[in-house]
Amino acid sequence: MSAPLLRAEGVSLRFGGNVALDDVSFEVRPGELFAIIGPNGAGKTSTFNCISGVYRPQAGEITFREESVLGQRPDRIASRGIARTFQNIELFDNLTVLENLLLGRHHVMRAPWWKAMAWLPGTSREEYAARLEIEYLIEFLDLTAVRRHPVGILPYGIKKRIELGRALAMQPELLLLDEPVAGMNAEETEDMARFILDIRSELGLAMIMVEHDMRLVMDLADRVMVIDFGRRIALGTPQEVQRDPAVIAAYLGGATDDVLESVREELS
Amino acid sequence: MTTSTPERETPGTPERETPGTPARETTDSATSRLTGQSRSLLAGPDRGRVNRNALRGRPRLYTSYAGDSALLNTPAKRWWTLAVILLALVLPFWLTRDLSHLLSVAMVMAIAGIGLNLLTGYAGQISLGHPFFMALGAYTGAVVAGEPGSIVIGWELDLGIALVLAAVVPGLVGLVVAPLATRVRGLYLAVLTLGLLMLGEQVFKQWASVTGGSGVGRAGALPVLFGNDLEQTYAVGPLLIEPHVSLYLLCLVLLVALAVAARNLARSRTGRAFAAVRDRDIAAEIMGVNLLRTKTLAFVLSSAYAGVAGCLYAILIGRVAPEQWNILFAINLLAIVVIGGVATISGTLIGAAFVVLLPRLLEWLAPWLPFVSTGSGGLITIFQLESILFGALIVLFLILEPRGLFGLWHRIRTYFTTWPFSY
Numbered sequence: 001m002s003a004p005l006l007r008a009e010g011v012s013l014r015f016g017g018n019v020a021l022d023d024v025s026f027e028v029r030p031g032e033l034f035a036i037i038g039p040n041g042a043g044k045t046s047t048f049n050c051i052s053g054v055y056r057p058q059a060g061e062i063t064f065r066e067e068s069v070l071g072q073r074p075d076r077i078a079s080r081g082i083a084r085t086f087q088n089i090e091l092f093d094n095l096t097v098l099e100n101l102l103l104g105r106h107h108v109m110r111a112p113w114w115k116a117m118a119w120l121p122g123t124s125r126e127e128y129a130a131r132l133e134i135e136y137l138i139e140f141l142d143l144t145a146v147r148r149h150p151v152g153i154l155p156y157g158i159k160k161r162i163e164l165g166r167a168l169a170m171q172p173e174l175l176l177l178d179e180p181v182a183g184m185n186a187e188e189t190e191d192m193a194r195f196i197l198d199i200r201s202e203l204g205l206a207m208i209m210v211e212h213d214m215r216l217v218m219d220l221a222d223r224v225m226v227i228d229f230g231r232r233i234a235l236g237t238p239q240e241v242q243r244d245p246a247v248i249a250a251y252l253g254g255a256t257d258d259v260l261e262s263v264r265e266e267l268s
Numbered sequence: 269m270t271t272s273t274p275e276r277e278t279p280g281t282p283e284r285e286t287p288g289t290p291a292r293e294t295t296d297s298a299t300s301r302l303t304g305q306s307r308s309l310l311a312g313p314d315r316g317r318v319n320r321n322a323l324r325g326r327p328r329l330y331t332s333y334a335g336d337s338a339l340l341n342t343p344a345k346r347w348w349t350l351a352v353i354l355l356a357l358v359l360p361f362w363l364t365r366d367l368s369h370l371l372s373v374a375m376v377m378a379i380a381g382i383g384l385n386l387l388t389g390y391a392g393q394i395s396l397g398h399p400f401f402m403a404l405g406a407y408t409g410a411v412v413a414g415e416p417g418s419i420v421i422g423w424e425l426d427l428g429i430a431l432v433l434a435a436v437v438p439g440l441v442g443l444v445v446a447p448l449a450t451r452v453r454g455l456y457l458a459v460l461t462l463g464l465l466m467l468g469e470q471v472f473k474q475w476a477s478v479t480g481g482s483g484v485g486r487a488g489a490l491p492v493l494f495g496n497d498l499e500q501t502y503a504v505g506p507l508l509i510e511p512h513v514s515l516y517l518l519c520l521v522l523l524v525a526l527a528v529a530a531r532n533l534a535r536s537r538t539g540r541a542f543a544a545v546r547d548r549d550i551a552a553e554i555m556g557v558n559l560l561r562t563k564t565l566a567f568v569l570s571s572a573y574a575g576v577a578g579c580l581y582a583i584l585i586g587r588v589a590p591e592q593w594n595i596l597f598a599i600n601l602l603a604i605v606v607i608g609g610v611a612t613i614s615g616t617l618i619g620a621a622f623v624v625l626l627p628r629l630l631e632w633l634a635p636w637l638p639f640v641s642t643g644s645g646g647l648i649t650i651f652q653l654e655s656i657l658f659g660a661l662i663v664l665f666l667i668l669e670p671r672g673l674f675g676l677w678h679r680i681r682t683y684f685t686t687w688p689f690s691y
Binding site: 052053054073074075078079084086090091092093094095099102103104105106107109111112113116117118119123124126127128131132133136137139140166168170198199202203 | 300301302303332333334337529530532533535536537538539540541543544546547548550551552553554555556557558559565569611
């Protein structure tokens with residue numbers, strides 16, 4: 001068993017009296033596709049925000065490659081190799097598809113502003129090398145026809161792909177996918193699933209995926225973590241999780257015995 | 269969408285610009301593993317090189333990334349730029365002294381406008397404090413290269429040194445102010461920079477040894493560039509270069525250099541970071557953009573541009589008083605950016621020409637305009653008409669074409685390139 005790529009231990013996040021995450025622990029191994037599921041408001045995106053440095057949890061520890069990410073600025077975490085996509089698309093609307101993808105390579109590129117102003121050979125070489133990388137991604141994600149369009153005018157499904165491309169352009173070791181197929185039809189979902197599988201097999205990236213599409217999660221994920229009200233209620237292979245009574249209770253509201261028990265405990 | 273550019277022909281696999289570039293560097297990239305095809309073309313015997321015959325008659329076929337992302341990436345752009353630069357070089361010899369002076373002012377305002385556009389248009393940080401930085405540049409230039417007077421100090425150094433310091437000093441002040449300015453955004457930043465303007469005005473009024481004091485003012489830097497006194501007339505071959513011509517040419521050279529530098533910056537990593545911060549700052553940060561550093565850089569660079577413009581402005585106007593760096597001046601600068609086009613450099617050039625030349629144009633047209641008086645009588649004066657037109661234009665542009673004159677031009681161009689189709 002290799003060392004985990006990402007380890008979260010006892011992560012708790014509160015907004016005032018509102019508990020978003022309560023003692024959540026998990027590990028992501030290199031090359032693993034790890035899914036996080038849970039009902040709305042369970043704390044899935046909050047987990048992502050803790051990992052990428054947008055939120056700082058009050059308690060617990062998150063380490064990436066044995067080194068803490070807590071207290072680091074998001075841009076620093078990004079350059080350490082964690083890339084993410086967003087649930088509500090966060091693309092730069094006025095920039096073209098090309099420019100959006102090139103932005104993903106921001107932290108890889110080094111040319112300082114004063115060299116850029118004179119467009120010295122170093123700058124241009126770096127720029128064209130980045131462009132070549134981007135063109136591979138554009139081809140892979142089938143964005144060739146729209147590469148010069150400003151992102152703002154493109155349809156939703158394409159924007160989701162561009163976001164995936166932008167995250168890939170960062171050459172991450174860990175990719176966080178926040179609802180990659182939300183709001184997509186069956187065909188688009190299938191395309192996205194294929195992209196995810198391709199990325200996995202070709203690049204060997206570890207991925208954490210938050211998703212509501214259960215079929216996608218159960219088909220793709222190696223392991224699944226279920227959270228509800230900020231608490232981890234199950235963690236295991238898709239088959240294990242599907243059979244877990246706590247998970248069934250959380251999703252279907254079925255009152256199994258131990259759920260009733262825990263509810264009673266909490267009330268008393 | 270009528271505004272989108274027509275698709276250009278771009279090959280999926282570009283030729284590497286320099287034959288000496290090792291192919292290894294490109295074939296080993298991680299993302300290339302996602303698609304096998306491009307790699308094989310690049311690694312082939314031709315290294316993706318395109319046959320010259322294929323290029324003939326297809327000016328928009330790009331065969332290298334360098335050609336594609338060049339500043340002047342179409343033949344039309346190249347010819348137009350050449351024509352405009354030639355015209356700009358000839359104009360001062362042909363126009364009256366008065367008019368070429370006006371054009372010089374327009375060019376200086378364009379430099380300041382480009383600076384403001386870097387900050388406001390590209391990086392999305394609205395600033396009303398730009399005249400403050402122009403004033404800093406003007407006074408730095410005047411102190412370094414100006415003539416000492418009864419109260420004002422002046423070291424009478426070379427204008428070259430003065431211009432450099434006129435960029436550095438406002439840049440440094442910008443660096444000091446930036447940490448404050450980067451903490452707020454939008455409306456709050458506008459008010460904060462407005463405060464800077466007011467603060468500056470008071471300081472400039474009191475600091476008479478530098479500024480000449482309230483209501484008095486002082487002359488700008490002496491135009492002695494690299495030992496050549498630009499107030500003399502020089503003969504270059506058959507051409508007589510009079511003082512106003514040499515000043516004009518100085519402004520032109522600086523404008524072209526600074527505009528090209530700004531365009532280069534805009535298409536680089538830094539320029540993209542500016543735009544990312546403008547569009548979505550949190551997402552930009554998660555993409556690896558350092559927010560504080562990017563905003564600070566935008567602030568400092570735009571202050572430096574303003575400083576250079578301020579130094580030249582003081583030389584052109586002849587005498588600058590602390591009162592003139594006021595909010596009206598700031599609004600004029602914003603008008604240049606808005607009317608010209610937000611986040612375009614060429615638009616800013618048009619905007620500056622428009623804003624500076626419009627009053628003169630109205631003066632010319634006044635005799636033919638109804639209701640407008642040149643002397644007494646009539647409904648409104650020429651100055652009133654000017655302000656009304658100015659305000660109306662800003663409102664109209666914001667509503668009808670937020671991308672300004674540049675956007676208007678873009679639409680016309682798109683119409684003709686796609687004619688007879690409407691898309």
